[in-house]
Amino acid sequence: MAHERSHDLDVGHTQAHGPSHDPELPAPADSFDHHAQVQATFDLYRRAALSSNQRRRADFYALPKRHRDLLPDYSALLREVDEKLQVNAELVQRMIEANPFPPPEDAALDAPAPTDADHERLRSTLRQCVRDWSETGENERNTAYRPILDSLASSFSHLSPSEKAETRVLVPGAGLGRLAWEIVRAGFSCQANEFSLHMLIASSFILNNCTTPDEFTLHPYLHSFSNIRSREDLLAPCLIPDVAPSDIAGGEAEFSFAAGDFLEVYGDSPGSWDVCVTCFFLDTARNVVQYLETIHGLLKPTGMWINLGPTLWHFEADRDSSSLELPLEDVKTLARKVGFELWDEREIKTCYTTNPLSMLRHEYTAAFWTARKV
Template sequence: MVPDFLENLETIRTCVDHNYEIIKLILQDAEYMFENQTQEIMDEDEDVKKTFPTAADMDKVRTTLKQFVRDWSPLGQQERDACYRPVIEEIKNRFPSHQCERSSVKILIPGAGLGRLALEFTKLGFTCQGNEWSLYMLLASNFILNKCREENSLLLYPWVHQWSNNKYTEDQTRPARLPDINPAEIPEDSNFSMAAGDFLDVYTEPDDWDCVATVFFLDTARNVIAYVETIWKILQPGGYWVNLGPLLYHYADMPDENSIELSYEQVKKVIIKTGFQYEKEVMDVKSSYTQSADSMFQYQYNSVFFVVRKPL
């Protein structure tokens, strides 16, 4: 009935092999990724099969491949416009270039993923640091930000593991070209960095940042109250916190993980009780996360977008 089925499986296998070549490039200089320490890489003659990847490990790899599309491919432009554009425009308006020296404005992006949002702020002249905890994201962001120097120089097959809800056979093997811009094309005097580690552990210095921008970040918390309190602590008086995202708590259904899940109504009460003043709030912002536009299954969030300020 489907004579080309086995042939298509071979095409899928070829795409998987190609993705693996990209992954090897990502891992090539991984031991030198962190400035403050060198990672010990296992010798080739060791029995690497002693450690088997779990289903969760494989899911993170698949998510990272799709994150390349969200942050660095023309195919992710619609998602970036929905999720990043409101945050960028809001902060641009709060710190207009004709009223302040943007290089003196420090912006922190927790949960920076593959670094696109942080880079966009750097291109606007701000001092910006992205923070990321996931080693998968850190490896991929190091590769795209530090190793890629030509537009559309890479080919990736981000949907090759998506076996369901394919309208057309070729949807599964549709390629994505990236990056859509040259990550190296930023002002020479730019102050841009990525910091690895848990947000709550890395950022303890009070009154250190002019603005914190969080996109799809609050739901990564085991205790969202700790996030709110930390953002309050590290913001300078008069500083802004700009947020967009849902509350899909990552640890809610994980066994042996402590997690507190608050509604947005409760989160808002915590934000106000902490001392923040609401300056803007927009409900039901339509947004998605690493979604294939061609899939027969579409997942959409009604996100909240808010701007709060730490009083002077």
């Protein structure tokens, strides 16, 4: 199979094969329908978001007058939320206008309407923009990406720049591509692989359409009023991207983005990769044995695997999908049986698209290891 490659700014988003869809959903029967449904989700962001806020307004006006009188500034807050939602909607609109995977025109007519889950996937994509491409996300990137980048840097410190550029790193589950981008910035050639069409649309937009730092404003915390200290925290803006994505242009390293299901794209791959980096990825498996075999298969002899992530098995609660959920220790035992030698095993505390201002914090103790194909 051919993956589109490109050297600099124009990171090609090629749909490798198989339908591109959200990792939390089984493959839709008709991928055109899925493309149309995702497109509709982006198109309807503005309406869905404003409608949620309108629900708050309606509930407020249904209160007894003496209750409303005790909350004289609440309507003004809702108006401000509306305004900021419009700012978000501008960014979402720009993303969908640059959609590299538009559905055929007639598909939109038959596409199922976006579900609550679709809308939540888009909101999650916006949170991912904060994680990967804002200053606010720096702490998460420092805890989750830095150990991986350090491990790569120290393992290949003996290479010349052109040897580094010939070293091929694969990042499945690449999300919005920041980790892959950092790997390229560190001098390696890197292919990002992603399955979710929401993520692919957003990553293509940031990598190919954003040219200067702080170009867009996003208000990522407007979608839930829970566990928020103050109005300022609720309305807080976030500038995107924190760097110019083109900052990696000019080197010899190649950067590509392959759309599609990891197993389908790399399942029968000859051992042609020097490194595979899995970051918050293993637990997206329905069958983690197959993931580990695929990682083993795609690596060159003595190839390197770096892993960081939790074991939040994505399909555990999905009755329509087969799922295998192992305790962490069993995953490691399995990895050794599949043919890896593990070292530098550690635990790393980190978050995932957290709101640092929130009064509720979800903290992962992620497992980290480096491994060698034996």
